[in-house]
Amino acid sequence: MLPAFEIVARHRPIALVGRPGAALVAPFAAVEADLDLTGAGEGAGAELALTHPDGTRLAVRLDGQRASLRVGERPLRSRRHGRTRATPSRLGLTLTGSHLAVLTREDGAWVVRGRVDLREVGGPDTRAAGWAGGLRGSGSGAVTGVRTGPFGQLGLRDVRLVSHADGTPYRRGGEVLLTATSAGPGFFDTAHTSLWALTADDRVEHRADLFFGRPDRPGVYGDHATHLLRDGDRWLVATSTWSDFPADRHARVPGVLRVTLAESSADLTSGQHVLPTRELALPAPECTPSVGTWDPHLVRDPATGEWLVGYVSARRFFDFHPALASGPTLDDLTLRGAATDRRATEGTTLLRDGATWRVLASDGRDNRRATRARFPVFDTSLREVGTLRAPYPTNIPWPSVVPPDPAVPGDEWRWVTFNGRPAGGTLAGYGTHGDVVVMRQQR
Known part of the structure; x- marks a missing residue:
């Protein structure tokens, strides 16, 4: 592929x-x-x-x-x-x-x-x-x-391409735009969403910062693990409510982590913005009740008009797997597939291969031996059909691949992801990861 x-x-x-x-x-x-x-x-x-x-x-x-x-x-x-x-x-x-x-x-x-x-x-x-x-x-x-x-930020993680509704990258000149989680000096509740440009020579440059209101409580939150999508003359922003994730990360309370959706006609590619949101209801497999969902990725199939939403669903913290929902609108989604054999797989990403949609993900090292430290490729029923060939950095790096720009002769496939390297010393801890890792196709 x-x-x-x-x-x-x-x-x-x-x-x-x-x-x-x-x-x-x-x-x-x-x-x-x-x-x-x-x-x-x-x-x-x-x-x-x-x-x-x-x-x-x-x-x-x-x-x-x-x-x-x-x-x-x-x-x-x-x-x-x-x-x-x-x-x-x-x-x-x-x-x-x-x-x-x-x-x-x-x-x-x-x-x-x-x-x-x-x-x-x-x-x-x-x-x-x-x-x-x-x-x-x-x-x-x-x-x-x-x-x-x-x-x-002390580090960047959860790197995802900004895209058009049909899944193609949102480009400005020779730049590809990315969302990322800007890590703070602590766990996930010290981070927020930021917007970056990947330049033609593989550098990253800061462009914007996004913050969010919640549909069920007052205040301004630094929610992150975000997908920014251009749909006609509006932006859709799907994000994960990590900003007040409980200190007790082993909680089994349903709904403590979920996905919200914002809509805006402002230019979100520069400056700072606070966006009101509503909940994006994502279904969970009946056999594995979900205590949380995160890592949203949205596309609208240009052939059928159907929405496809990739995300992660957790049985408990932290035991999680990729899932895919679809529907005629984002308010009417049903489960299409889930890879429930995984227990540490996230970064769910949709990519079109010709007329066929594929679901990419990242198998973390806490999975079973056969599905560990690799990038699986699934069909839309979440049946594995292949793997991507790339180095696997530390942590659970996302498969954010950048197709060649059809307007640039000889342009190559690229991949921008992250690793788990912390910064800020031992008190800052795990949440400060990571480095941005840029890859290109082998020659």
Whole structure:
């Protein structure tokens, strides 16, 4: 079906402040500054803060090699991680959802030295609509070059092509647009959706950030694992509600993770946007009741007008498999197939092979030996019909393949995915993955 692929590039676009000076539309903010500790007197410190007209003050202080957070007048310090190992060159404060974190730049890398969930210490309701717009950043003490703006990312994962409704890539000039999850300094509830361009020479460049309202509760959320789709003169945005995923990841409560759908006529390919959503109801196999669905991918068959929706369904956390639904509209979907023999397969992606639709996925290493660390190809009943030939990075990298551009003679197949490499040190942990991995067809 497709050629063999090989890795040609890797990228890690880390940035605390993603858009310096830009207004805040969601509770994803950062302040960072250079440290000038050489001329500071004994005991002199450095401080960064986010303040709000309602009296909220969120701050970080560095005294010598000890970093601490402050919520109002309350100091909070990690005894295990709060001391730097090397003299830091920069200091950072991030707000990602409800999480406040302090980071120091040591030996050329950002390290998380403390983190707190503001909900657990009597902090403000950071997700309240419009609240983040009142935040202002500042610095004092041994800091220079203070920068404030929306939070950027420590890593990128869940990379998916932006597409037209017929499944073809959405291109601008020589660029292919991608959605990704911008990882924050912690687990999945510190991340948000971002938009990137894959250039003709295999670089990635930041373009936009998307945030979401919920149909069943107030507030602004950084939901992610998103597919952005151009349908006529509107955008459809299907995303997964990871932004408030329970701390108890072994919960068996149905519906704690689901897919929502937004519609917009705005230009979502630049700037920042907060989008209202409704639920996209996705069916689960009767034999395997679902506690959650995620990783949506939508196409509308140009021959029949039928919608096809690929996604992941979980029996429990984390035991999950790919599924496919179809219907005349996105509000009238029925199950078409599910690969229930899998237990760690996700990244469900639809690709047209001539007149035939194929379903691509990624078999994680927690599957059984025969279906581990590989990229299966299914038909629309979710019966495996082949595999893709490509290196398999760490974690569960998605099969986001880029067909050749018919307008560019000699253009090649490409593939843009990610791995599980974390950043930010041990306190930040697993959720900070990963590198962007770019592949091209083998010659």
